[in-house]
Amino acid sequence: MSLLNYIFKRIIQMIPVIIIVSILIFFIVRLIPGDPVTIRLGIKATPQMIETLHKEIGLDKPIFVQYVLFIKNILNGNLGYSIRYCAPIYDLLKQKIMVTLFLISVSLTFSVIISFPLGYFAAIKENKIQDQIIRNGALIALATPQFWTGLVLMIIFAVSMKIFPVGGWGESWPQRLRAIILPAFTQSLWTGALLTRNLRNSIIDILKMDYIDFAKSTGLSTRVIKKRYIIRNAMIPYITLGGLELSYMLGGSIIVERVFALPGIGALMVESIYGRDYSVIQGVVLLIALLVIIINLFTDLMYAYLDPRVKLE
Amino acid sequence: MKTKLSLFIVLMLILSVFATASAEGQIAKQIVIGRNEDAYDLDAVTLNENTDIVSLKLFLEGLVQVSDDGKSILPCLADSWDISEDRLSYTFHLKPGIKFSDGSLVTTEDWIWSLNRAKNKESMWSFTLEALENVTAPDDNTLVLKLSGSWAPLLADLAMFNATVQKKALFESMSHEEYSHNVIGTGAYRLKEWKFGEYMLFEKNPYYRKEGLPKTEEIKFVVIPEDTTRLLQLKSGQIDVATSVPFNKMKELNDDPRLVAYGVPSLQVRFLILNHLKKPLDNLKVRLALDYAINKQELVDYILFGYGEVAASMLIPSEAFFNHDIKDRGYHPDKAKALLAEAGYPNGIEFQFNTTSGITEVEQMVVILKEQLKESGITLNILTLEKGLDSALLKAGNFELETRYWYSDIIDPSELCEYAFIPEMGRCLETSWESTDRAIELVEQGKREMDPAKRKQIYLELQKIYYDNVPLIPVFYLPFRVAMDKNIEGFVETPLGVYKFENLVKHLK
Numbered sequence: 061m062s063l064l065n066y067i068f069k070r071i072i073q074m075i076p077v078i079i080i081v082s083i084l085i086f087f088i089v090r091l092i093p094g095d096p097v098t099i100r101l102g103i104k105a106t107p108q109m110i111e112t113l114h115k116e117i118g119l120d121k122p123i124f125v126q127y128v129l130f131i132k133n134i135l136n137g138n139l140g141y142s143i144r145y146c147a148p149i150y151d152l153l154k155q156k157i158m159v160t161l162f163l164i165s166v167s168l169t170f171s172v173i174i175s176f177p178l179g180y181f182a183a184i185k186e187n188k189i190q191d192q193i194i195r196n197g198a199l200i201a202l203a204t205p206q207f208w209t210g211l212v213l214m215i216i217f218a219v220s221m222k223i224f225p226v227g228g229w230g231e232s233w234p235q236r237l238r239a240i241i242l243p244a245f246t247q248s249l250w251t252g253a254l255l256t257r258n259l260r261n262s263i264i265d266i267l268k269m270d271y272i273d274f275a276k277s278t279g280l281s282t283r284v285i286k287k288r289y290i291i292r293n294a295m296i297p298y299i300t301l302g303g304l305e306l307s308y309m310l311g312g313s314i315i316v317e318r319v320f321a322l323p324g325i326g327a328l329m330v331e332s333i334y335g336r337d338y339s340v341i342q343g344v345v346l347l348i349a350l351l352v353i354i355i356n357l358f359t360d361l362m363y364a365y366l367d368p369r370v371k372l373e
Numbered sequence: 374m375k376t377k378l379s380l381f382i383v384l385m386l387i388l389s390v391f392a393t394a395s396a397e398g399q400i401a402k403q404i405v406i407g408r409n410e411d412a413y414d415l416d417a418v419t420l421n422e423n424t425d426i427v428s429l430k431l432f433l434e435g436l437v438q439v440s441d442d443g444k445s446i447l448p449c450l451a452d453s454w455d456i457s458e459d460r461l462s463y464t465f466h467l468k469p470g471i472k473f474s475d476g477s478l479v480t481t482e483d484w485i486w487s488l489n490r491a492k493n494k495e496s497m498w499s500f501t502l503e504a505l506e507n508v509t510a511p512d513d514n515t516l517v518l519k520l521s522g523s524w525a526p527l528l529a530d531l532a533m534f535n536a537t538v539q540k541k542a543l544f545e546s547m548s549h550e551e552y553s554h555n556v557i558g559t560g561a562y563r564l565k566e567w568k569f570g571e572y573m574l575f576e577k578n579p580y581y582r583k584e585g586l587p588k589t590e591e592i593k594f595v596v597i598p599e600d601t602t603r604l605l606q607l608k609s610g611q612i613d614v615a616t617s618v619p620f621n622k623m624k625e626l627n628d629d630p631r632l633v634a635y636g637v638p639s640l641q642v643r644f645l646i647l648n649h650l651k652k653p654l655d656n657l658k659v660r661l662a663l664d665y666a667i668n669k670q671e672l673v674d675y676i677l678f679g680y681g682e683v684a685a686s687m688l689i690p691s692e693a694f695f696n697h698d699i700k701d702r703g704y705h706p707d708k709a710k711a712l713l714a715e716a717g718y719p720n721g722i723e724f725q726f727n728t729t730s731g732i733t734e735v736e737q738m739v740v741i742l743k744e745q746l747k748e749s750g751i752t753l754n755i756l757t758l759e760k761g762l763d764s765a766l767l768k769a770g771n772f773e774l775e776t777r778y779w780y781s782d783i784i785d786p787s788e789l790c791e792y793a794f795i796p797e798m799g800r801c802l803e804t805s806w807e808s809t810d811r812a813i814e815l816v817e818q819g820k821r822e823m824d825p826a827k828r829k830q831i832y833l834e835l836q837k838i839y840y841d842n843v844p845l846i847p848v849f850y851l852p853f854r855v856a857m858d859k860n861i862e863g864f865v866e867t868p869l870g871v872y873k874f875e876n877l878v879k880h881l882k
Contacts, residue, residue, distance in 0.1 A: 092761070092762070093762055094761040095765070095768075098768060099764060099765075100421065102497070105497050106494075106497065109497060112495070141550070146414055146549075146553045147569060155571075156570070211601060214605055215605065218605070218609060219608055226602065226605045227597065227606060227611075228611065319601075319602060321595070321602050323568065323569075323570045323571040323596070331570070333761065
């Protein structure tokens, strides 16, 4: 199947997934106790005010009618309105998704930069002191809460050494590049640790394979064997895990965003849950679902590139 | 050669003195203030959050304003006012030539529209202008407010944020949602930029009526939800002022030679909510027992680190007509046990205490209370809930004990007494006590009585009724907490939590 056909087919397959996610999030969020209008208007609101706002935002209609209207609006490109921020969801998401995407992209880059050399080195030095240091280092990174790591890094590099700002997003892209380093590094430690261990284990298994011995016996250089046989084969589980972690980072950025005062969708999501801002919650979840599907598609395309035996169908 | 060198050195010395002098005289163009949450709605009539109020008071003004110390009412956009003999008509003489921050003149039509909108029953703040019958303007600089009956707190109500003047034409030119982010006023600043959840940037209003003010070009409120991050940003100089400083960080900040942290007197009181709809909290003896079982001074010492004071009355000490004769019952576990025995609980009693997660002061308070109440045979089962769920259960009356704080929006006791004693209003503020006929009658009298001496007697009696019946248990009065760079001068926050930044500056070294 050609690449374009495959991508088109995957896009079509995306549709039922998005529909199922929309149904789940629409109904689940309404199961949580707490009325969005009462929370929005506060304790001083009279019953008439509450009823008026219920009508304005359609919460007085039967729930299935609300769902149909929700889908109809989405198909018309209208993600809805935040009753808390009094602003279109599209505007809110547009502003904040860039922050989160930037954060997770830089985090993943750091994770790869950390894990690649460490994972490879640990594998070729299997069970030696270097391997043990790297493995235990990864374990410590996995065990340490992001909240604590972020604060410690902030105190050392931002407050004491003043190399980076103490959180915040900045107003220009040079400022943002500086501001993203510490939060991205904090977030990358967990993923970097997992990828390090994954790569190490994969390479150790590959090194034991017969075809590696055969490749050596044919006189191929170490560099060629490394590139063509070892790294390439180790990439498949590495990319699988990387893709999963990227998806996890999308939803899990809230801790880092909060510690570093980054105005991303994690922070928006938490505020919206507190305020029962249904439209925002639905919008954020659908957006995350869409991005996760795209990440999975990209991961599958990478498989096909790395392993010719994998067919796109 | 030597002469030239000497001349050069002297010249350099002279220049350096001027350079130093000019640097010393300079102030920062922008002051950055870190706060823990963003505003949402800047429409003075529909807003709901404290951050909304604090933000809009930078640029919205009314006929009158509260003094910096919160004790008196001063002229604002009205120069003066006359009150008719029968107290049913207030004539305000407006300052001429006042402009909105877009350069257009404020007209009496804007005033009439703003005040009518504020008293409209669709506004949740309309109760403050309950007695306002109509507003007319006999000429361009005069407003006449006619009342349906005498209304003692009128001036205090007119100083409130909902009675500020807004531009009618702007409101009518856009949807309400757009308007709530684009409000303009007559104050020292105007909103320049707002990135939701990130920051609000205010710039000097070029049409502000006071020449040479405000002194600082820009004020930026940045949202930093995490307390530790906000304080670290202050310590590193990334922000100049931090608000909502945790009590346990005040000393640490004061130990920093660059910074100063202090409590701003407020009209806030934290209280325990007792659900009278759940037996046996409808029994006065049980409620009294709870009051005797709490060591409030210990809570002030360990939670507020001495920055607050023990509360006995539901009004705040700095408020008018505070009853200084009402004292805290004190910590008496023996009396608490005796009262519980009389109420039919000789072996003690158990309550569920619902709290919201993430509020440090509350989390600490419930832990200490649990230990204190144990001495009186009262077992507290603490249930920590997510904010929205906690509010939902509170609203539904599905709790036994809870804690909240309230603070007055005006410098008159009438508002809090309305909430404390009028059942319909009280349910808005989590009170389920049915009040007494005498109290309800006194609340109404307090609003209508114009003689200060008679008003005082009314409010003294109301506080006594509240104290005797224990509908809620006031625990402590707490201040606003702020920390800032020592080079900051002119930071004013009134006891109502309103900022006045006309003279706010940061001196550059």
